[in-house]
Amino acid sequence: MFKITKILAFILAQFIVFSTSSQANFDKAMEIYSAGEFDEAKTAFEALAAIxxxxxxxxxxxxxxxxxxxxxxxxxxxxxxxxxxxxxxxxxxxxxxxxxxxxxxxxxxxxxxxxxxxxxxxxxxxxxxGNIFPKPLSDEDCAPEVKPAKKITTRYPISEIRSGQMGVVHTEFTISPEGYPRDIITTKSTNKNFTKATVKALKRAIYTASTDEKPIYGHRTKFIFTIENDRGNDAANTKKLTRELNKLEEAANAGDAVAQYLYASRLNTFRHFRSYLKKVDLQYKTANSWFTKSAKSGLPHAQYEIGRNMLEGRGCEIDIANGYKWINAAAIGGYSLAQNALARSALSSSDISFEKSRASISWLRNSTQSEDYTAKLLLAWELSTSNFDVLRNGEEALNLLDSKADNYFDEVRIMETRAAAYAESGKFKDALKWQKKAQKMANKLDWDIPLISERLSLYTQNKTYRGAYY
Known part of the structure; x- marks a missing residue:
């Protein structure tokens, strides 16, 4: 049983308001075409034609x-x-x-x-x-989510206990081939104290190491911080919450694409409050149906969500090909998370071509315009370690790394990327300094990562590292 008295205001206010139209993606593609960037325009039109x-x-x-x-x-x-x-x-x-x-x-x-x-x-x-939309599955029929080898224990912030504050933190991270939570991002959080407690706990977590030595990107989970129940207030707030959901559902049924997206997002968030919302269908496949309606109207946020769920088999059958079609469309619409996903997918390929690498850098450059730190970090790594000489630029990478990492929590990767950028710039003394800092931080976290030592050895010999981060 979860108490919702203190947390209700946060949940109801956590979704941004934005506008869209069914022509959003097409208008973006036309902007590219009108600017005479025909190669990019062709890619955009092909991606949208596919959906x-x-x-x-x-x-x-x-x-x-x-x-x-x-x-x-x-x-x-x-x-x-x-x-x-x-x-x-x-x-x-x-x-x-x-x-x-x-x-x-x-x-x-x-x-x-x-x-x-x-x-x-x-x-x-x-x-x-007949093919592009997700094929629904009940939660029970979907593949189970990846679980840590042992339960992650978070420590409730003392200041929040004293104030009676409850919290929710939404996280995304990469599970490295060794089983460590890396690239931790908080996508929503009640406040910085809950964020700090969540990140600290996650960094000590261990997942089952990958059998194919490949990372699992974009793993999602939520952390709920709750205090003992207050039944009277909970009952009142449950009614308020239900009214808010009904109002949003009404707008969604009327065809409002933004309302459809927000309603789907809230259904996913409120899965943790099933005991209070017994009359609400909180299955992932139900949320997917609303994401799909919004995606059909051209909302990039919804297109990304439905594409990603199809890749993961969340509330539907796994469908890699069609999932990426939706993510492609969202990327054309300018959604930075979709652009990141496409770039990361291409750059993690074992046989990446020059064209794929160049296209990935283009996606990341677009994404950095939204001040997305993750995109800047990924771009900095590629500019420092690409196998293609013409694509590398160590000084540009260092400039990107000067940005503030507001909701990104992987200091080891930031340090290693800075080291790689210095090495590409020919400043191997600085490269060694930052790589040693990364190694020290990894040791402090009890992370055994062979690549850290491999890169350190190269910088000691005044050599650069080439290739993917993981």
Missing amino acids: GDRSSLFNLGVMYYREESVVKDPVKAYVLMQIANNGLQDAVFTRTSKSIFNNLNDSQKEEANKLFSELDPIYNIASIN
Whole structure:
């Protein structure tokens, strides 16, 4: 049983207010196109076409007709436009595609018929709608969440006990191949005292080491700090909470994409208060249904959430390919967490190409514009350790690391990244100093990380490290 008297105000106020429209992603793609950045625009239109955006598919056809970032192909241009217009019958789409078709010769028209039969199953709305959305599963049927080898014990901040304050801290972190919680981020927190207590406990946690020696990115969990029950106030606040949820659900049912996203987010948060909200369906699959409705309307936040849940199998079957389609769309919409996810996925690949590396750096540069420290850290590491000479810039990496890490808590990684940046800049004395600090901090936490010693050895020989962090 959880007490909600003191924590209610925090929960109801923790979600930011923002605006959106069903054209948010497409408008962003058009900005890129209008700026003449045709390679990026093509990527954007392809990503949005993959989730059923007809305007993006049509504009992809335009690019094939105008020879923008692709070899001119009027046949493919016509076919993509036709698929985009199928069942829609937009006047502009119809007029444009008809004009292109009339200028095709007989051979090209025959080729267009064949190409249509190949591309229509991929791009038509019915086919996309049949595959792109999550396939729901009950909580009981989903794969169990990763658990620590032993229970994580948090110490209640004394100052908060004295004031009767209760707290919630939402965290995300990477489980390293050795089983340590790394890259700890607090996405929501009642206050800094609860954050400090949570991070301190997490750093001492141990998870089962990865069998394939790969990290588990983006593991999510919440920490609830509660005091003994106050039944009278709890009952009153439960009614207030229920009214707030009902009001938000009403707006969500009316088609408000932001309300749908917020309602889904709150359902996930309130899973910890099931005993008070017995009449509310708090299954992950229920929240997913609202995330999906919001994602269909073009809200990048919701697109990212539903994509991520599909990758993890949270409330649905695991679907890597379609999960990344949603994350791609969210990244096009400018959502920094989605941009980070795409970059991290590419950079952790064992066979990363120059194009993938360059694209990842581009995503991270976009993400840093939102003052996202994690993006700056990831970018700094890549600028310091990339296998491709033209992509490295140690001085830029050092400048990025001067930013304040407000909600990021992995001092070891920050120190190692600074060391790598100094090494890339040819300042091996400084590189050694920061790498030794990282090693000392890891030892203090009882972390046995072979790569720390490996990098230290390289800097001792005035050599740089190349490759992924984990």
